[in-house]
Amino acid sequence: MNIKRSLWMALCCVPLLWALGAGFGRDPHAVPSTMVGKAAPPFSLLDLNGTPVSLAALRGQPVLLNFWATWCYPCQAEHALLQATARQVEGRAHVLGILYQDDAAQARRFLAEHPSPYRHLQDGNSTTAIDYGVAGVPESFVVDGNGIIRHKQAGVLTPEVLAEHFVPLLAPAKPRTP
Amino acid sequence: MRAAHAGWLLGLAAAAAGGGGRTAAAAANEAPSVPAVHHVDDEEEVRLGRRLRCPVCQGMSIGDSPSPMAQDMMKQVRRMHAEGRSEDEIVRYFTERYGVWVLLDPPKFGFALWAWLLPPVGLAAGLAYVWQRARSGGPSPSAAAPADAASPLDADDAALLAEARRHLEND
Numbered sequence: 001m002n003i004k005r006s007l008w009m010a011l012c013c014v015p016l017l018w019a020l021g022a023g024f025g026r027d028p029h030a031v032p033s034t035m036v037g038k039a040a041p042p043f044s045l046l047d048l049n050g051t052p053v054s055l056a057a058l059r060g061q062p063v064l065l066n067f068w069a070t071w072c073y074p075c076q077a078e079h080a081l082l083q084a085t086a087r088q089v090e091g092r093a094h095v096l097g098i099l100y101q102d103d104a105a106q107a108r109r110f111l112a113e114h115p116s117p118y119r120h121l122q123d124g125n126s127t128t129a130i131d132y133g134v135a136g137v138p139e140s141f142v143v144d145g146n147g148i149i150r151h152k153q154a155g156v157l158t159p160e161v162l163a164e165h166f167v168p169l170l171a172p173a174k175p176r177t178p
Numbered sequence: 179m180r181a182a183h184a185g186w187l188l189g190l191a192a193a194a195a196g197g198g199g200r201t202a203a204a205a206a207n208e209a210p211s212v213p214a215v216h217h218v219d220d221e222e223e224v225r226l227g228r229r230l231r232c233p234v235c236q237g238m239s240i241g242d243s244p245s246p247m248a249q250d251m252m253k254q255v256r257r258m259h260a261e262g263r264s265e266d267e268i269v270r271y272f273t274e275r276y277g278v279w280v281l282l283d284p285p286k287f288g289f290a291l292w293a294w295l296l297p298p299v300g301l302a303a304g305l306a307y308v309w310q311r312a313r314s315g316g317p318s319p320s321a322a323a324p325a326d327a328a329s330p331l332d333a334d335d336a337a338l339l340a341e342a343r344r345h346l347e348n349d
Contacts, residue, residue: 133275135233
């Protein structure tokens with residue numbers, strides 16, 4: 001095999017190997033988000049008690065939106081972190097759960113066993129999930145006080161993710177009066 | 179984004195292999211079956227259903243997938259279509275939320291343009307190569323049969339061959 005042919009082979013194979021190699025180490029299920037930096041799509045949904053909740057009414061404070069389902073084990077795993085976060089940020093930010101492809105009765109049963117300090121909204125026909133480009137659960141969105149999406153987390157939330165993307169948006173906690 | 183593009187490139191072979199069947203299926207679906215005024219609308223919805231990728235499936239369109247998420251996305255397509263939104267507007271709605279990833283056919287701009295350009299370029303290069311080889315007169319010496327009597331053999335090879343022949347003749 002002469003040098004010219006080797007060069008041609010390399011010219012053909014290297015870009016192909018590079019393209020194939022670029023795919024390794026990536027999650028084939030991960031759907032890239034185009035929502036970060038855009039205005040959060042507005043919604044008005046009923047919570048599990050039938051009370052309407054709209055995103056517009058929460059304007060002025062950061063919102064952590066968590067799309068979840070009772071049949072999703074990773075969602076159950078991150079529930080404790082969301083409970084703790086909601087308690088910590090009470091009065092400074094909002095945490096909202098949005099049910100994804102799930103039944104309200106199932107969610108009530110789950111929440112009866114795992115009481116939640118934040119509200120959970122019903123999203124019939126997945127309208128809000130599609131509006132946010134949700135491709136699976138759990139997925140969470142950090143929305144700032146101006147209604148702009150600042151971060152999308154595809155997969156389980158961690159304290160590190162919250163510390164990096166959610167906590168900096170919070171107003172400093174007011175000192176407690178004795 | 180790069181992963182999605184790589185996915186398209188990898189999917190080219192599959193698309194080429196399954197293209198005939200898919201086209202036939204699409205044609206069957208688009209064949210006029212309901213002689214009502216709604217027929218044209220249905221055809222557009224079917225087309226949109228085939229253009230958009232189901233986010234919870236592996237390479238399936240929302241029109242083909244039985245998953246609840248894909249069915250909800252189809253409902254959204256029908257709702258927007260009933261509101262009078264054009265096909266381009268509906269496609270833009272989904273690409274703004276899911277990115278161009280949601281399109282089963284890669285877009286004809288940016289990096290994804292390679293997915294459209296490379297197959298014909300590769301085919302043309304291959305045909306040019308074959309044509310050039312045919313014109314210059316048959317296969318190269320390296321592609322000729324190695325056991326040819328005219329092939330140059332070194333001393334070791336010739337000795338080995340002679341021994342093998344002897345064995346065969348003795349048997």
